Amino acid sequence: MTSVITVSHLGKTYATGHAALKEVSLDIRRGEIFALLGPNGAGKTTLISIICGLVNATSGTVTVAGHDIVTDYRAARSRIGLVPQELTTDSFESVWATVSFSRGLFGRRASPAYIEKVLKSLSLWDKKDAKIMTLSGGMKRRVLIAKALAHEPEVLFLDEPSAGVDVELRRDMWRLVRELRDGGVTIILTTHYLEEAEEMADRVGVIAKGELILVEEKATLMTKLGKKQLTIELATPLPAVPEALGPYALARSPDGACLTYSYTATTTGEDDAGRSIAGLLAALDREGIAFKDLHTEQSSLEDIFVSLVRRAP
Template structure:
């Protein structure tokens, strides 16, 4: 799977333009039932980045995406896409956006070619068979171009949704839970395509329950909970600031209790006395916060405590996400 084609320069921002392609200001959404889906959300998404929007079910992710894409009306606030207001300049703003929704919604009786070509026309783009062919080939759909959607597997239907979203050469691509229910091969191919699109200057916004994908793919991460955006951070910075590292020391001889000389390290001794666990944070690449590992090993040596093995573990993005959401009242 490879990027579909050289992009039409008329759809890409010119040099010197704002670094933000999406600007969300004071966004709120309250439904007629009284349910508050979004509360005063403000967010800037940069051109050419992969932005992962994370949150538990019902947090407001899909509502936020739907408002940005002009599918749901906000109760308060504004949204601009490439400098166009999503309400007052709807056509211009929406034409910059490609959306791959969670649900498989396609015209079952149409062919793949007709569906993708029609989607391009909906955005006022001139027919471009060469471009549509490249999109279909990039998604391994060319052999299915004449097949009716209803005859395709779930994974192939997901590919068609991506092709539809790319058909009009959008500047921004939304992927709402794109990996839900797809096989490993499609997931791998899809992320390869996402990287290539990002390299061409397309901004990618994704929501996902597969946090290892967000950890691997995203440049920045936003966390939303109960309709509020509780954090937006560079992924690497987030991992440094909130990630924890643990050093586990496997002892040669079990300890009945920790020696007083080791008390300052905040060590945890396993119930059977065979393992010591040292938990520490990192504030700069390669630096540990507080007492050093070298100091700990020296202290063990001075106390005559021998060890046979040691290993380290670091918090994943999933660990950080869970801890952030649990902090919310």
């Protein structure tokens, strides 16, 4: 897949001396959903703001669809739609007027049919003549999304789009995101709802303390870093784990009723040291340990994210 955004050695240091970004390099592919994850203050919003031309970088370059964001700002910015965290809208304008104005702001010809399509897709059509100031917070969030889409951008940034919105809007928003991606639009989102990133994203980037510490296909990331746990419910509680089972590093529950085996599965069904669940069950049988149930769990993207951030220098 070709890159629609290329970030090269990007740095941002504020006048206070705080380095918000440090040598960040990143390629975002055309037509993908890319989740940018990181704790508060990690540099997510700074990175987005630089790409969108709202903040000047200290060093490095960014191109959007081949256009440099500094030397060819208008062409680069016209390819981008941005849904910011803050609910900043034109309070005294109607929904229709503010969305239509956003389209004209980027030099697009008027297209009432397209504006109607966007408003209907966000369940805003019945509010098209309402003043922004009369809308609820959730409806104002919908208007921000409509404004970002008004000029038919190639790239859509969603900066914490689910913050403070209701379940219905969240569902509508993710349905629209999928439709846009299927239509070739590139989506970059930041979110604290990691289950959403796990469900929606094609690739994941993790940023911590201004450094991009990982960029990976989501499926590959889950396979490489996701841990699995096998919990064995015993027929009879064990007072201690037999020495013969030591290689499996089993965790015994306080009451001795369960054993837990943590592992990273490979394509062969074995863990990193070549041990298999079948081998563990055979070892239990040799020790005369009967069990009544087995169940497995796999690490979520949230588990992986927390682990990566904790290990960040």
